[in-house]
Amino acid sequence: MSDDLRSLKILIHGDYGEGKSRLGATTPAPRLIIDAEGGSEFVPGSKTYWDNPSDPPPDMSGSGTCIVRVANTRDLNNVYQWLQRGRHPFISVTIDSLSELQKRLVDEIAGTEQLSPQDWGSVFRRGEALVRQFRDLVYSPVKPMLCVCYLTGSVERGRAEVRVGPYVQGQLGSTLPGFVDIVGLLRTEDTDKGERRLLYVHAKRGRTEVEGERGKMTSVPWRTVAKDRTDCFPRGVIDITVEDGKEPVTIETMMRHITKTLNDREEQAS
Numbered sequence: 001m002s003d004d005l006r007s008l009k010i011l012i013h014g015d016y017g018e019g020k021s022r023l024g025a026t027t028p029a030p031r032l033i034i035d036a037e038g039g040s041e042f043v044p045g046s047k048t049y050w051d052n053p054s055d056p057p058p059d060m061s062g063s064g065t066c067i068v069r070v071a072n073t074r075d076l077n078n079v080y081q082w083l084q085r086g087r088h089p090f091i092s093v094t095i096d097s098l099s100e101l102q103k104r105l106v107d108e109i110a111g112t113e114q115l116s117p118q119d120w121g122s123v124f125r126r127g128e129a130l131v132r133q134f135r136d137l138v139y140s141p142v143k144p145m146l147c148v149c150y151l152t153g154s155v156e157r158g159r160a161e162v163r164v165g166p167y168v169q170g171q172l173g174s175t176l177p178g179f180v181d182i183v184g185l186l187r188t189e190d191t192d193k194g195e196r197r198l199l200y201v202h203a204k205r206g207r208t209e210v211e212g213e214r215g216k217m218t219s220v221p222w223r224t225v226a227k228d229r230t231d232c233f234p235r236g237v238i239d240i241t242v243e244d245g246k247e248p249v250t251i252e253t254m255m256r257h258i259t260k261t262l263n264d265r266e267e268q269a270s
């Protein structure tokens with residue numbers, strides 16, 4: 001079934017504890033999880049560990065998930081080189097998370113010192129290059145990836161307009177959504193059906209209160225950063241709550257939905 005799926009590049013952002021790591025481990029198997037946070041330890045299913053990224057990827061017989069822990073950008077570059085050459089068994093890769101990798105990059109550039117403007121430029125260029133390199137794996141002429149998934153935290157920014165967007169530093173927070181097909185904000189909310197875990201793929205808008213001059217509260221526009229380039233989820237929200245007796249919504253089932261929707265549209269237009 002996986003061979004028939006349309007490829008997908010997806011960014012999922014949300015607060016800590018919302019379940020990003022678990023969702024990021026539901027891409028089509030065999031999948032690789034690049035773990036910079038230690039959040040992959042408790043993802044469900046059988047797991048294989050890639051202990052040294054300088055060595056070739058391990059055999060994935062009998063395992064759907066491979067976890068490689070990266071402590072620095074050298075480890076990450078080694079992983080990327082194996083993927084770029086096509087010398088691997090994977091069809092999906094998840095980076096968990098960009099937020100943590102960017103912190104590692106800042107540490108490597110400046111250590112504990114404050115970043116200079118020139119340093120921030122280097123962080124942006126290297127961070128954006130990382131995102132683009134992994135994105136382009138879906139176009140590889142050697143062994144294209146079926147899915148590339150990025151995970152980050154969420155953060156509120158702005159005063160004239162408050163945006164809830166991916167937690168990465170500097171300009172990358174603005175350019176990052178443009179590299180992917182879907183940007184989803186993962187949130188747990190109380191609804192009339194009880195507590196639900198929801199993935200928003202359309203922007204939500206409203207107004208919120210911020211503290212202005214002299215402590216005076218001011219009402220300003222508020223919106224979430226979300227996106228569905230495929231236009232396959234008209235409601236703009238995907239309920240991924242795990243329930244007994246129901247097939248869970250995974251990134252792979254989302255990809256099946258996207259593939260069917262796009263195929264149906266093309267058939268109707270022909």
